[in-house]
Amino acid sequence: MNYVNEYRKKLVSADEAVKVVNSGDWIDYGSMCGQVVMLDEALARRKEELKDVKIWTLLTLRRPRVMDVDPEEESFVWHSWHLSAMDRKIASERAVYYSPIRYSELPRYVREHIEPLAVAMLQVAPMDKHGYFNFGPQNSHTRAVCERARIVIVEVNNQLPRCLGGYEESIHISEVDYIVEGNNPPLPQLPDAASSEVDKKAAELIIEEMKDECCVQLGIGGMPNAVGKMIAESDLKDLGCHTEMLVDAYVHMYEAGRLTGRKKNIDPGKMVYDFAVGSQRLYDFIDNNPLCASYPVNYTNRPSIAALNDNLITINNAIEVDLYGQVCAESVGTRIISGTGGQLDFVLAAYESRGGKSFVCLPSCSEREGKLKSKIVPTLKPGAIVTDPRSVAHYIVTEYGKFAMKGMSVWQRAEGLINLAHPQLRDELIQAAQAQGIWRRSNKIS
Numbered sequence: 506m507n508y509v510n511e512y513r514k515k516l517v518s519a520d521e522a523v524k525v526v527n528s529g530d531w532i533d534y535g536s537m538c539g540q541v542v543m544l545d546e547a548l549a550r551r552k553e554e555l556k557d558v559k560i561w562t563l564l565t566l567r568r569p570r571v572m573d574v575d576p577e578e579e580s581f582v583w584h585s586w587h588l589s590a591m592d593r594k595i596a597s598e599r600a601v602y603y604s605p606i607r608y609s610e611l612p613r614y615v616r617e618h619i620e621p622l623a624v625a626m627l628q629v630a631p632m633d634k635h636g637y638f639n640f641g642p643q644n645s646h647t648r649a650v651c652e653r654a655r656i657v658i659v660e661v662n663n664q665l666p667r668c669l670g671g672y673e674e675s676i677h678i679s680e681v682d683y684i685v686e687g688n689n690p691p692l693p694q695l696p697d698a699a700s701s702e703v704d705k706k707a708a709e710l711i712i713e714e715m716k717d718e719c720c721v722q723l724g725i726g727g728m729p730n731a732v733g734k735m736i737a738e739s740d741l742k743d744l745g746c747h748t749e750m751l752v753d754a755y756v757h758m759y760e761a762g763r764l765t766g767r768k769k770n771i772d773p774g775k776m777v778y779d780f781a782v783g784s785q786r787l788y789d790f791i792d793n794n795p796l797c798a799s800y801p802v803n804y805t806n807r808p809s810i811a812a813l814n815d816n817l818i819t820i821n822n823a824i825e826v827d828l829y830g831q832v833c834a835e836s837v838g839t840r841i842i843s844g845t846g847g848q849l850d851f852v853l854a855a856y857e858s859r860g861g862k863s864f865v866c867l868p869s870c871s872e873r874e875g876k877l878k879s880k881i882v883p884t885l886k887p888g889a890i891v892t893d894p895r896s897v898a899h900y901i902v903t904e905y906g907k908f909a910m911k912g913m914s915v916w917q918r919a920e921g922l923i924n925l926a927h928p929q930l931r932d933e934l935i936q937a938a939q940a941q942g943i944w945r946r947s948n949k950i951s
């Protein structure tokens with residue numbers, strides 16, 4: 506079948522396409538590398554005509570034009586399923602409304618619980634000969650959004666890698682209402698940041714717990730990426746990849762011969778991921794690569810699926826951990842930093858996996874205003890969000906050690922966690938533990 510005529514009929518300018526948006530509408534802007542660019546500029550040009558257009562997105566990587574033209578938030582309201590560093594910056598200037606959700610639940614939530622969206626707009630790769638537009642490196646909940654929208658507008662970007670499924674990695678032209686040919690901006694790049702000494706020490710402690718053939722999930726943030734790079738330099742063999750976010754570290758692991766996926770129980774031989782953000786090297790690696798399989802997040806992150814892989818090792822980051830073992834990975838007190846994302850999904854999945862282990866890693870402290878501030882804290886700051894309840898978190902790791910706290914009593918947790926704190930900050934934590942009634946006389950610090 507030839508789709509060229511249908512393509513021509515649906516092809517419009519960005520200004521023409523965004524005429525379908527009305528005041529009060531809920532619309533979706535695409536996620537991550539797939540957020541719209543030309544359509545965003547065109548919508549921003551309609552600022553004076555529109556009021557209260559509510560925009561959904563997830564993990565903003567480019568500053569949207571609609572935010573710049575509407576500082577009073579009269580025309581456009583920004584909603585995110587997960588905040589990126591860019592969203593945090595926007596949130597310091599104006600409201601960004603976050604919806605707390607376990608990321609694995611998002612496609613079903615979109616399909617079954619939100620009101621139909623007026624418009625879904627998203628970037629896609631150029632149409633293939635079968636009439637499909639590939640979503641690029643953001644499978645996520647994209648297909649669910651398209652199904653739930655009355656009108657679908659695609660903005661074609663020939664820079665988007667074609668990410669093979671899995672499933673739900675593309676949309677057919679018959680399901681698209683308007684096509685806009687974009688100006689092909691390069692993808693947002695996450696620099697492959699150098700690892701600190703603290704990252705390296707934590708990474709060594711985690712790698713000691715890993716064995717050949719285990720399956721690796723790396724979470725978002727500096728430390729998990731550092732662990733990934735050190736895995737590439739280890740002598741581990743036949744590792745597998747089943748992850749939400751594909752990052753450069755997996756390319757390092759693959760190229761170093763560490764990662765073959767041969768022993769995975771599901772999707773053997775495939776690097777399974779939900780979305781990818783990284784350097785151009787990563788985008789080139791996943792492009793049309795049958796080694797990689799992109800899946801919606803209700804496949805990658807659902808604990809009962811991820812856990813089908815034996816020896817699932819999940820490595821995520823946190824902001825603070827309290828002496829009871831509650832993990833906060835998404836706020837500093839009431840100040841939102843990110844979101845639950847897939848962290849809880851993968852903590853649950855690792856424990857369900859035969860031989861699996863979840864690691865939440867963080868530097869023991871940060872230095873602010875010339876003072877060391879512990880990230881192991883007596884209690885979380887007022888308003889801090891518990892990402893992983895104490896009943897599910899498994900290993901906590903800092904540069905000073907690791908502690909498997911699952912099932913431990915509160916006094917064992919206090920001891921184990923204080924041993925992960927910076928040595929200069931341990932005494933005050935012991936005093937707090939005593940005051941909280943979770944320190945026994947026999948407790949000791951190594």
Ligand SMILES: CC(=O)SCCNC(=O)CCNC(=O)[C@H](O)C(C)(C)COP(=O)(O)OP(=O)(O)OC[C@H]1O[C@@H](n2cnc3c(N)ncnc32)[C@H](O)[C@@H]1OP(=O)(O)O
Pocket residue numbers: 590593723724725726727728748749750821822823824825834835837842843844845846847848849851871880
């Ligand atoms: C993606 C997957 O594959 S699945 C699951 C992974 N998802 C998750 O874990 C979701 C929640 N986790 C996260 O979002 C991240 O891992 C984080 C936020 C915990 C850490 O990410 P990093 O990029 O390493 O964080 P970083 O150290 O740069 O801190 C982020 C911000 O919080 C601030 N911050 C972090 N800890 C503290 C603290 N204890 N006190 C004050 N501020 C803090 C930093 O200053 C920084 O602020 P800025 O962006 O305004 O400069």
Ligand SMILES: CCCC(=O)O
Pocket residue numbers: 563564587608725749844845846847848
């Ligand atoms: C998009 C969600 C990212 C995360 O899980 O942290």
